[in-house]
Amino acid sequence: MNPHTQTKLSRRRLLQTGGALAVYFSLRDPLDALAQGAPPPKLPGSLDKFPLLDSWIKIDANGAITVFTGKAELGQGIKTAFIQLAAEELSVEPGDLTLVTADTGRTPNEGYTAGSHSMKDSGTAIQNAAAQVRGLLLDLAATRFNMPREQLKPQRGTVVAADGRVLRYAELVAGLDLHRPAVPGAPKADPKTYTVIGKPLPRVDIPAKVTGGLAYVQDMRPDGLVHARVVRPPNPAAKLKALDSQPVEQMPGVIKVVRDGSFLAVVAAGEFQAIQAMNALSSLAQWEGQANLPKQANISDVIRALPAQDTVILNQGSLGQASGRALKATYHRPYQMHGAIGPSCALAQFKDGTMTVWTHSQGVYPLRDSLAELLRMPKEQVHCIHTEGSGCYGHNGADDAAADAALIARAVPDRPVRVQWMREQEHGWEPYGPAMVTEVQAALDADGKIADWQYEVWSNTHSTRPGGAGNLLAALHLAQPFAQPAPTPIPQPEGGGDRNGIPLYAVPNARVTSHFIPAMPVRVSAMRGLGAYMNVFSIESFMDEMAALAGTDPVEFRLRHLEDTRARDVIALAAKEFGWKPNEPLPKGRGRGFAFARYKNLAGYAAIALDVEVERETGVVQIGRVVAAVDSGQVVNPDGIRNQIEGAIVQSASWTLYESVGYSEREITSRDWGSYPILRFPAMPSKIDVHIIDRPGQPFLGTGEAGQGPASAAIANAVASATGVRMRSLPLSPARVKAAIGI
Amino acid sequence: MTELIVNGERHTVDVDPATPLLYVLRNELKLNGAKFGCGLGQCGACTVMLDSDPVFACLIPIVAVDGRRVRTVEGLGTAEHPGPVQRAFMDEQAAQCGYCIPGMIMRAQALLERKAGASEDDIRQHMEPNLCRCGTHMRILAAVKRAAVTMRSAEKPSRQREAGR
Ligand code: FES
Ligand code: FES
Secondary structure: OOHHHHHHHHHHHHHHHOHHHHHHHHHHOHHHHHHOOOOOOOOOHHHHOOOEHHHOEEEOOOOOEEEEOOOOOOOOOHHHHHHHHHHHHHOOOHHHEEEEOOEOOOOOOOOOOOOOOHHHHHHHHHHHHHHHHHHHHHHHHHHHHOOOHHHEEEEOOEEEEOOOOEEEHHHHHHHOOOOOEOOOOOOOOOHHHOOOOOOOOOOOOHHHHHHOOOOOHHHOOOOOOEEEEEEOOOOOOOEEEEOOOHHHHOOOOEEEEEEEOOEEEEEEOOHHHHHHHHHHHHHHOEEEOOOOOOOOOOHHHHHHHOOOEEEEEEEEOOOOOOOOOEEEEEEEEOOEOOOOOOOOEEEEEEEOOEEEEEEOOOOHHHHHHHHHHHHOOOHHHEEEEEOOOOOOOEOOOHHHHHHHHHHHHHHOOOOOEEEEOOHHHHHHHOOEEOOEEEEEEEEEOOOOOEEEEEEEEEEOOOOOOOOOHHHOHHHHOOOOOOOOOOOOOOOOOOOOOOOOOOOOOOOOEEEEEEEEOOOOOOOEOOEOOOOHHHHHHHHHHHHHHHHHHHOOOHHHHHHHOOOOHHHHHHHHHHHHHHOOOOOOOOOOOEEEEEEEEEHHHOOOEEEEEEEEEEEOOOOEEEEEEEEEEEEOEOOOOHHHHHHHHHHHHHHHHHHHHHOOOOEOOOOEOOOOOOOOOOOOHHHOOOEEEEEEOOOOOOOEOOOOOOOHHHHHHHHHHHHHHHHOOOOOEOOOOHHHHHHHOOO | OEEEEEOOEEEEEOOOOOOEHHHHHHHHOOOOOOOOOOOOOOOOOOEEEEOOEEEEOOOOEHHHHOOOEEEOHHHOOOOOOOOHHHHHHHHOOOOOOOOOHHHHHHHHHHHHHHOOOOOHHHHHHHOOOOOOOOOOHHHHHHHHHHHHHHHHHHHHHHHHHHHHO
């Protein structure tokens, strides 16, 4: 049925329910306008793609309200924020709503839960749909009371009339038809009257998580569950040459050894039995073929030497006019990993011709399509249900584990199969955040302002998400393998490797070039913030270098180049709350740093000030106090924003100070937390304060990735302030710091 | 057959004695709290208490806990009636994905039972074996400090009672 027929039908139904409502709709029906040849009006957020109200909200005969989103809870608190939005606009208590998240059988296809898009896309859709549904309920009540709408008020699941009469939503739903398109401009609640939006509602998922409730895909134990483990090749190029799996098949509990080309797995009744069988299988398997990884030490040169597709993403004024002093610098980022604490896991069941997969993938629909291709099944017969896992921070092993589970489940029909990766597999096979190189040169004018700015960034793709069976790890290992789709750059304004590559600062003459490198020496994909982490690290480090060249305080120097008042506001607030004073003398070994970015140049603003102490003997950088100021637009849950920014700062501190994937020419050598150390408790900052600038009524800008970039540069700037040495290669590990300060 | 006492309840399980405690808790006893993180004793996601010590359940074979008292996060309270450490984690909203949290709670519980007056520095050192990737550390520290305060004040009256005896 096409949406238009649906509208017509629903209108006919409406005409039977009351004149007022029918008029309301015939005036505003976007599909009517469409029928008359006018372009469809733009609907807010994801409503534009899924305009039917009942894609987002259903109210059953008892008045029970269910809200649907195509986005997934990743630990960012999105469920709670969506419930707040719907509760506010529907005038019900948050506890009165049920929220259904990403499920190919039930929710709209909102693609990936990524890029800090959830609030902007899905939050906006839910808010507007809920506002419109409330309007419809008021209209129905107006007809029933025979009273103008202005004399009615929604209140906790009821409509109250000025004369005191009350109707519960449940009493109105008989006349309510939500199978109709949304309209633009449905009146929303006035931010001044908010009682749920903007309040720190406790996260709905936390009670189960702190008490051992069923909270994760890892915790699912359907009847008849069997456990599986995969055996991966010793390196990405190896092929399974020979295997006598007979001894493994005789092991206790073993149900089946699954082999397809070089894809190898074992299914057992018990989980530890599956692990023992995996170990046995691994020692019996004979592989051939060697990987040829680049030398870790000169990965920057390797990246820069590979063929690139160049795009000039900013070209303004004419370079070479500057009269003042100039600087040039190159920055380096190694491969870094998502490193989920819980390795990737999925459940799958192949029953009655349908493959059902429970997955912590960030994109159930794209995964569904890719699995259908992998399994050579119609899409309609593959059902992906998002179920929370350990935090992922981008495209990690989640989708690959789902593919493993589906392939194995197909080999043991009817049984639910649970696959969980081992730690060594997660570390060794997740698609990493790409290694990158940036080069920047700039020159000052006579007034100490930047006149010329040239910036180049070299990077692999930042997305090999499925998108095609060939982006699923197991698909590369099958007897009939799928080819990995050719990577394509994510275009500006969001960008991939060049995300935040264009400075937000006003520079009259500027040229920014993005070198997109298709060939991947190591499998990579989206990691929180994509290129923004590295580009902001580079630009914000360089701004400090330029400020020093201009003989100016770095905060003042930034403000000198900023016109965007919201950017200026977060910078001023962070500086004030930190107590930033130009030229403040600091004790020996102590330093402070400042940095700012607007994520993607179009999302959340964040400014960070912090201090560090550098231990000269060891090169250890200890972060002290951190102050952040953030503007994410209209605040829905302030504590959610704070939690995300605190997390971003700590995670970025770990990337920035410790992290680099190790590899030899033959294999990945970072295989556990010993060979890929991350920040631990004793090294935590002494304090992190997050200050939020609320923008009532303004669009949601998202928060999840706003802090990582600024945190990295603030740390590097503080290290430079403490040691007098500028470090441009990530990570700023103790060995590197020690070497840089020459002890 | 191995006998174990988990959260005060006696269980007899028939598994390979080499099976790590973690898998028995999760699969045979269907307890979700202890999580698999690394299986290597490097992350603490599997932390439970054995008698009064925090241990990595992923490393301890079931035969080694025969007859000993195991405590998991389920034994501290429920969503409706959380224990003081769980309550403090809720009050501080100390979770992002939350996967590391049960292990954090059990390690903190062990410290606070031994030393309710633990200092900030004690807590940071004691929590060192447990990893969090979401960067929830500051809230976890705040929650443990908060729990220390409630557990201390709960302890005082009982000490006084004892002293009065
Ligand atoms: S799972 Fe036991 S320490 Fe990591
Ligand atoms: S809250 Fe996600 S790993 Fe700690």
